[in-house]
Amino acid sequence: GQNIDQPTEMTATEGAIVQINCTYQTSGFNGLFWYQQHAGEAPTFLSYNVLDGLEEKGRFSSFLSRSKGYSYLLLKELQMKDSASYLCAAQDSNYQLIWGAGTKLIIKP
């Protein structure tokens, strides 16, 4: 079956760095997405990886290892506004997104 695993909740301190991990099992693979979702709002796109390696975009970076079925989202210089849920989604052979349940990130001052 198809499955995405990510931690339910993480806590970090303002100004610090946090890494949110995601493992996936899909029928075929056409890329890995990360989305951010603030409470009560819609998800918004953060990053897309289809090749192995690290993609950096400002304070956020995303890494992919296709052989390990593994990705992580790295958030640097954490700000209070980064408190949100982070959703990992893998695109399968039919180009459908398989979504994880999300990681709720709590930032403490």
Added chain:
Amino acid sequence: IAGITQAPTSQILAAGRRMTLRCTQDMRHNAMYWYRQDLGLGLRLIHYSNTAGTTGKGEVPDGYSVSRANTDDFPLTLASAVPSQTSVYFCASSVDGSYNEQFFGPGTRLTVL
């Protein structure tokens, strides 16, 4: 309008009633999607459409129907609502069905009593 809009924002519905959730996008995206999001679960795909005139079933299609008469609109209908359909419903769109950076509407919070 800019992006994707959904209506209504929220709704309380009696079980057995028919309900249509509306979704409109102005980005001329070919692909559109309906998801439900429940606490502790990931987004689950209900139905999708890769282009106007075509629709497909997602992971949890039972009890829901969709139509795609034109590029902009993608309504979701609950023919006879049941309490298990209480959820937050998100409509999304992407340029096409092969690269899935999806843009989401603000969601509809539906409660079925």
